[in-house]
Amino acid sequence: MLVGSMLDDKDNSVKIQALNALKAFSGIRKFRLKIQEHFIKVLELTSTIWDSELHIAGLRLLNNLPLPDFVYPQLRRVMPALMEILQSDCILAQVQAVRLLSYVAQKNDLLYDILNCQVHANFLNLFQSTQPGSLLFEVLVFAERLSEGRNTPHYRAVKWHYNEQSLHEALFGDQSRLADRLLALVIHPEEEVQIQACKVIVSLQCPQDVRVQPSFCQTSRSYFNNGE
Missing domain, CATH: 1.10.10 (Arc Repressor Mutant, subunit A)
Incomplete structure (x- = not known):
């Protein structure tokens, strides 16, 4: 061509x-x-x-x-670059990068490569409520897919080791502040962000086959709105 x-x-x-x-x-x-x-x-x-x-x-x-199988080796090599684009300051590029990473995260053979990829210390800034809703939604979808992927029997059957600055540690490590970010997003002005934040919370707390119910999000919203 x-x-x-x-x-x-x-x-x-x-x-x-x-x-x-x-x-x-x-x-x-x-x-x-x-x-x-x-x-x-x-x-x-x-x-x-x-x-x-x-x-x-x-x-x-x-x-x-x-996503053909023959590109997997190259994808592994460029993963750090894709992660850098996700952490750049160009919203449109960030959205496209995280969409690709979300798709790749559904491939069992590539999940560890993503989770062990090094990220900046301020990676969780991507989950701040001040981010554009379009980016927040995609980042939350990414987090949900990573959470679900790491909890599958196939993935849990192996004892994986992660770098201290890895994406896994930023999102799911003992020192991660992801939960705080998610709770703040449950009352985000954009409904699709609220719902997706709820889905991530459920994926972190429940088995993979549990699906978030609308009542969960409604309960969370009323809880925060009432300030109880």
Whole structure:
């Protein structure tokens, strides 16, 4: 595909145009398999060039494609870069990065690589109520999927070891302040954020097959609203 060859252009703006074009074509079934051949190349560009517009275009494309098994080794290598994009200051890039990470988190073979990925000391700032609702919602979905994944029998069958600065320790370690962040989000102005925060709380407290009920969120909201 001619558009794919433009990914090798030296000009980042040309690369971005190519990524946007591939994203448009990826919605057409007959082109999707051909575009998938560029998956690793797009991962490489996204992880090695620090350009927020390129990150957005590249990640949007990746999020519109299936995740073939052959890209797992490359995904492991670029995980730190994806985590850096998630912790950057570009909201659109952050949203796209966390969507991809949420999808990857559902793959058993990659879950440990995500959980053991190093994050900044202030990672939980992503869960502050001052963050845009669109980002908060996606970060909460990510947390729920990680929580559910680590509690599956398949994952619990292995005794995993995590780095002190890992994502696992930031979210689920003994010193994590995630619970405080979640409780604050239960009364967030945006309902989808409230509900998703409730889902994360349930995933942390209950077996994987338990599903959050609307009454749980309603109870939590009335509790905080009444100041009891």
